[in-house]
Amino acid sequence: MxxxxxxxxxxxxxxxxxxxxxxxxxxxxxxxxxxxxxxxxxxxxxxxxxxxxxxxxxxxxxxxxxxxxxxxxxxxxxxxxxxxxxxxxxxxxxxxxxxxxxxxxxxxxxxxxxxxxxxxxxxxxxxxxxxxxAVEEAGGVEFRLPADPGWVLLAGDESALPAIAAILEELPAHLPVRIFAEVDGPAEEAYLPAQRAGVETVWLHRRSGAPGLTGAVRATDLPDGRPYAWIAGEAASVRELRRHLVGERGMDRRAVCFMGYWRAGRTEDQRAEDGPGEGGED
CATH class of the missing domain: 2.40.30.10 (Translation factors)
Structure with missing residues (x-):
């Protein structure tokens, strides 16, 4: 056989x-x-x-x-x-x-x-x-939009901007989107040009002492409806924002996709030696 x-x-x-x-x-x-x-x-x-x-x-x-x-x-x-x-x-x-x-x-x-x-x-x-x-649906894609979401939250730092830009290109045109982007200064905003109606971006500039991602989201009135959240960036910041969304905002943890793209004070080589990286959905 x-x-x-x-x-x-x-x-x-x-x-x-x-x-x-x-x-x-x-x-x-x-x-x-x-x-x-x-x-x-x-x-x-x-x-x-x-x-x-x-x-x-x-x-x-x-x-x-x-x-x-x-x-x-x-x-x-x-x-x-x-x-x-x-x-x-x-x-x-x-x-x-x-x-x-x-x-x-x-x-x-x-x-x-x-x-x-x-x-x-x-x-x-x-x-x-x-x-x-090397094949269709091989893996390595974490963004999994559920059926009929009410709106989408995208949050991250510079390391997450390429993924945020790619995700935006594939989202349905009618879907409301809130973006929270933590960057060094206003010159970084050129990476995400003006978006379609329904997409709102909050830029957080470190050099001007802006609050971090969690502080900015906590201070914002978010839309009604069933959300889907995608968060990526520095691992500790990602975990903090996820705890806020699930613990304080009451979001379904299964609807919060999160990835620690990097960790302050630790290289990816060091993280890789420890085994698989953190992140995903649970």
Whole structure:
């Protein structure tokens, strides 16, 4: 009796930088290309991918061996940090065919980490590897809009803006949306241009001493009706806002999707060594 092996949901895609563009003072778009993208299946919305970057002195990342969807990931965790590639998670902002390209919008804050440094200095031809979806509905998309929601809440910092922008493009035109975005200053607002009627954005500028996400949401009268909330950004801030929405606002916890995209004082490499990241729906 023969068995049929299901195709891998995720694959490693060797790619190179096609071009970069500064979108705001703290957001850079890196466009990647390569023949392997013919097999890349973007799930849209907040589709996340793993980006593997070479270490200084390497022309391309050294990919650990492994079988299946994430066999390489276990090998990466066990590899010598002095030679293994830098690992970061980002949102696919867009995908195009002919030529095959994907856009990744990356928050940069000076020389604070290898992902930020790479995005700020990336040049055409630089080689990277992406772990991403190879089949429809492979996973990595957390935004799951329920049937007939009354309105949608989107909240996050700069790291969440690419996903917020992608989600907005796919929401029904009649659906009311409230956005709370915590950014460095007013120049970052250019990332989300004027939206359709029914979409309201509250910008929170750190430099002006604006309240954090939870403080701003707590002080706002939210619409009536059954909501669906999506929150992403710094892990502690995300947890605090989720507690407010569920504990104080009485939202159904199953209708609050939350992801800690990063954690203050801790790199993604350190988090990955601990195992799967936090976030999701419960």
């Amino acid at each position: 023969s068995t049929v092996t299901a195709p891998a949901r995720f694959a490693l895609f060797p790619l190179r930088v096609a071009r970069t563009a500064g979108l705001t003072p703290h957001l850079v778009r890196v466009t990647l290309t390569g023949e392997s993208l013919a097999g890349f299946v973007n799930g849209g919305l907040d589709q996340r991918i793993k980006l593997l970057l070479p270490l200084p002195g390497q022309s391309e990342p050294l990919i650990p061996p492994g079988d299946g969807d994430f066999g390489w990931y276990q090998s990466w965790r066990e590899a010598d940090p002095r030679v293994r590639p830098v690992l970061r998670t980002y949102t696919v902002r867009g995908q195009r065919r002919d030529p095959d390209e994907i856009d990744i919008d990356i928050a940069v804050h000076g020389d604070l980490g290898p992902g930020s440094r790479w995005a700020a200095t990336a040049a055409p031809g630089d080689r990277v590897v992406v772990c991403g979806p």
